[in-house]
Amino acid sequence: MKTLFIGISCFISSFLLSQQKEEFRLVKNYYNQHRTMLNKEFKKKFDAESNTVKKAEIKGDFLFFMKKMDSIENNALIGALLKVRNLEDLHTIKNPKLTPSEYFSDAEKTADYPGGINSLRQEVANLLYVDGVYSEEKTIKTDVAFIVEKDGTVSNVHAQGDNFTFNRQAEIALYSLAEKFSPAMIKGDPVCYRFKIPLTLTMTD
Template sequence: MRALFIGISCFISSFLLSQQKEEFRAVKGYYNQHRTMLNKEFRKKFDAESNTFKKAAIKGDFLFFMKKMDSIENTALVGALLRVRNLEDLESIKIPKDISIDTVDKSVDLETAPNYPGGLNTLRKEVANLMYTDGVYSEVKMIKTSVAFIVEKDGSISNVHAQGDNFTFNRQAEIALYSLSEKFVPAMAKGDPARFQFRLPLTLTME
């Protein structure tokens, strides 16, 4: 059993404008469709079988296939993470240095900070549920990372970067943040939506 504990702090920063990425939704949609198909086929086979021992074997095969599907999906999500990171790096290169980037003026107090639908507890639960802990490898029991990401003016997120000692935990944390199902309600400054950076500390306990 692995337990994930999340704390949230936030601070303002300036980064390049980027739209929420659809790469992760596409990957998850593809594999969820295949899970549904597999589930139907195994269900048919399970219901048609009258032998108790064979039913148990069918159930075992189903669980094995689903575990394999999770692993294959994770590989695809790692690929999506690399593509998104490359696109964000390219976007930052394209902006000439003499062009000012729209940022929040740090001297101006925010009227409201960004908020995830349902609040911080909902955000914590969703990140924990999205975390593929089987993809985290560690010889120590407790590992930590700190994930920084930008909440854009439209509520999407970008520039997700996890900094911690365990590379596999960092990668899974980044994938989880990019895979959030909802957009944030953006921060407000001077009556207008403002860019904002969240920092999300994560701790994973391996048991």
């Protein structure tokens, strides 16, 4: 069993890249549709079977297929992550002036996720695909930095830790957040805001 403990801290800077969250939404919608279809077919088969042993076998097959679906979806999300990263890097190359130029230490209002920090922690934990994390260590850590844009979307997600697979899954989870943030404000105007989220994954037998 793997347990995720999340600590939140934040700091702020100015970035102007847009979020590419749509790439992740499309992948998730596609695989959720297939899960729904599989669920219906297995349910029909399960309901039509009267033998309890065969019912248990059908349930086992269903769980096996769903686990495979999760793995296949994760591969697609890794592809989406690479595409998003390339697009953001390309945007930075084409717009060299869009690098951090000032820090907003006097923000009147910081960026907030709907429901607050605890909701953000919970959603990141729920979105993290722990079966995609491989480690011989019992406890692994990473620091994930990302930008909350002026429109509340997320961009430039970068995780820095010793375990590459944990870094990758953490980045996918942040890009896959369902809701927008309310942006940080200075003098009534939205500004870009940089969060840093320390993540710790503890794996137990």
